[in-house]
Amino acid sequence: PHVESYLRPVNSKPDRIQELDVMRGVALCGIFLVNMVDFSGSALRAGTFASRGTMIDQAVDLAIACFALTKFYLLFSFLFGVGFAVQMQRMEDTGRPFVRLYMQRLGVLLLIGIAHSILLWDGDILRLYAVAGVLLLMVRKLHTRVLLTIAAVITVAGAVYFSFVPLQSASTLMSPASISAYSSGTYVEVVMLRASERSIIDIQIPMVFVMFLLGLVVGREKIIANIRHYERFL
Numbered sequence: 001p002h003v004e005s006y007l008r009p010v011n012s013k014p015d016r017i018q019e020l021d022v023m024r025g026v027a028l029c030g031i032f033l034v035n036m037v038d039f040s041g042s043a044l045r046a047g048t049f050a051s052r053g054t055m056i057d058q059a060v061d062l063a064i065a066c067f068a069l070t071k072f073y074l075l076f077s078f079l080f081g082v083g084f085a086v087q088m089q090r091m092e093d094t095g096r097p098f099v100r101l102y103m104q105r106l107g108v109l110l111l112i113g114i115a116h117s118i119l120l121w122d123g124d125i126l127r128l129y130a131v132a133g134v135l136l137l138m139v140r141k142l143h144t145r146v147l148l149t150i151a152a153v154i155t156v157a158g159a160v161y162f163s164f165v166p167l168q169s170a171s172t173l174m175s176p177a178s179i180s181a182y183s184s185g186t187y188v189e190v191v192m193l194r195a196s197e198r199s200i201i202d203i204q205i206p207m208v209f210v211m212f213l214l215g216l217v218v219g220r221e222k223i224i225a226n227i228r229h230y231e232r233f234l
Contacts, residue, residue, distance in 0.1 A: 017224060020224055024076070026075075027079060028076065029072075030068050031072045033072075034064060034069055034073075035123060038121075073125060074207070077129070077132075077207075077211035077215070078211040078215040080211075081136065081212035081213060081216045082218055082219040084102075084136055084215065084216055084219065085217075085219025103137070106130045106134060107130070109130045110127060110131075113125070113127035114198065118191055119191060122197070125204075125208075131201070132205055135209050144220065144221070147216060147217055151213040154209065154210050155207075157206075177193070178193060
């Protein structure tokens with residue numbers, strides 16, 4: 001006898017931008033790839049395994065450093081800005097209070113980020129997104145030219161700053177107490193250490209904010225939603 005199947009393909013919402021979802025997936029995969037080594041233990045940052053593995057391992061490390069390191073988290077930050085613009089336009093079109101709802105979302109994001117960075121992993125980025133998201137709310141109505149100018153000024157200022165104050169490796173910044181806790185301490189000791197070190201202010205916030213601004217501009221201009229109209233520029 002014929003048995004009717006109740007399995008049906010999942011229909012995506014008609015208002016979703018599929019290109020945006022695909023790019024988010026690629027960015028998340030890249031972020032996971034970059035952080036795989038760090039997931040294996042924070043002691044890596046203390047230099048415990050600074051020279052590890054075979055030539056193949058080192059070649060893979062070099063490839064990740066050249067082609068993936070910082071690239072995907074910046075892409076994801078850019079897409080966050082695009083998503084911000086899309087949500088803002090849709091809520092305003094339907095008369096919903098965008099600022100209040102988005103502030104609530106940023107508050108939840110901040111709480112999740114703090115919990116994640118203390119209880120699970122200190123490489124959390126959600127706290128930075130919450131802080132940069134508040135800044136994005138403050139400038140969301142500015143003209144595109146002004147937004148691009150702000151992004152350019154922050155980028156140039158950062159380049160000038162780091163030309164005089166070079167970044168130090170994390171291994172040189174870790175205190176003996178941190179090295180001891182991460183390498184041989186208990187989970188409770190590591191959690192207590194992270195709680196004492198956590199801050200919502202981070203040196204990465206300016207660059208995250210720059211990518212948010214660029215994403216906001218692209219989202220407002222509906223470039224990704226109408227990507228086929230811009231194929232000749234790609």
